[in-house]
Amino acid sequence: MRLIIGALVMAMALVSCQTKPTKVTSEQGVVGAPEKLMDGNPTILDVRAPFEFNLSHVPGAINVRWEDFSQQDPNSRGVLQDDLFAISRRLALIGIDPDSKVVVLGKGSLGNGEEGRIAWTLNVLGVKNVHTALHTVARATNPKGDEALVKNKPMWKPVVDESLFIDARNFKAYATQTLSPLKMTGKKKHKKAMDLPVSSLFGLNFNDAKSKVIILDVRASAEYGINNLTKYKNVKAPVAQLEWKEFFTETNALNKDIEKKLESKGITKDKIVMVISSHGVRSGAVTYALRELGYRQSVNFAGGYEQWK
Structure with a gap:
């Protein structure tokens, strides 16, 4: 009997000395960004x-x-x-x-x-x-991991930065490096569309701007190989290709090393870079990246190849 009681006491002591299970929380370190x-x-x-x-x-x-x-x-x-x-x-x-x-x-x-x-x-x-x-950034601002309440802001009128995008008519003008013939695209029409002046890019007149323009295609190489602007005889502006992914690191931060590749493609910070993709999503991302990297004369052709066709 004494042996049995002793064994039970020893077992209880061992259980009490075991390490308590670690409490798992949803809070993690920031992944993908500083x-x-x-x-x-x-x-x-x-x-x-x-x-x-x-x-x-x-x-x-x-x-x-x-x-x-x-x-x-x-x-x-x-x-x-x-x-x-x-x-x-x-x-x-x-x-x-x-x-x-x-x-x-x-x-x-x-x-x-x-x-x-x-x-x-x-x-x-x-x-x-x-x-x-x-999206794997998971450091919660609330230690409990609760959903924060959205706080509305007063209504505001946007101060639109028109230098960040270019419409189909102007893109065609600078891509073909000619002012004529041009037609308005989209649902809105103008009776004298042929008489409308092409807007200046970054304060330069058409002739000065077109000499600085370079088109950057940011689709994948396979897409570029199937069809790209160099296959259109009326396109006179130089065309370069770099996939949009190269502008971001594995953590989705801006890739500053891309500047060397850009320079090898003839793209320097004094150039006017017209960025194109299928329908303005990848080119929008690259335009954002270029601006952040100091390429202040970068514009997104948001209509992309869908509108070009």
Whole structure:
């Protein structure tokens, strides 16, 4: 009997000395961006599909899609809505105004540049403090991991940065390096479209600007090989190709090393870079990246090849 009691006491002592299980929390270190990126309680946007977003997302993030701010015409899906004030009103409802710090989360190289496209859209509307990062950024601003309440901002009128985009008519003019013949594209027509002057790029007249223009195709090499602007006899401007993924690191931060590749393609900071992709998403991401890297004369042809055709 004594032996049995002794064995029971020893077993209880062993159990009491065992290490207690570690409590697992949802808080993680920042992955995909410097820790300071989340400082200042930024508005967090997540551009992934709703299904992916609902499976898992950073607490307080707001799910948006680039299509939410673009036209419905299948031939010009990448062109922003005509009513930019309507977009700014929607942004105000999710807590964004021109002074906001915004972090846009996406899938990085596994996506199609959607986070960069949203960043470009915000820049167009005058929101300048915008950053991109991977959706795996998971440091919660609330230690409990609760969803933060969205605080509305007062309605604001966007100060549109028109230098960030170029319409189909002007893109064609600079791509072909000719002012004639030109026709307006899209639903809006003008009785004297042929008489409308081509807008100057960055304060330069047409002849001076066209000598500085270079077209940058940011689709994948396979897409570029099937069809690109060099196959059109009327295109006179030089065309270069670099895939959009090369402008971002594995953590979805800006890739500063891309400047060497750009220079090898003849793209320097004094050039006017007209960026093109299929429908303005990947090219929007690259235009955002180029501007952040100091290529201040970069523009997104948001209509892309869809509108060019």
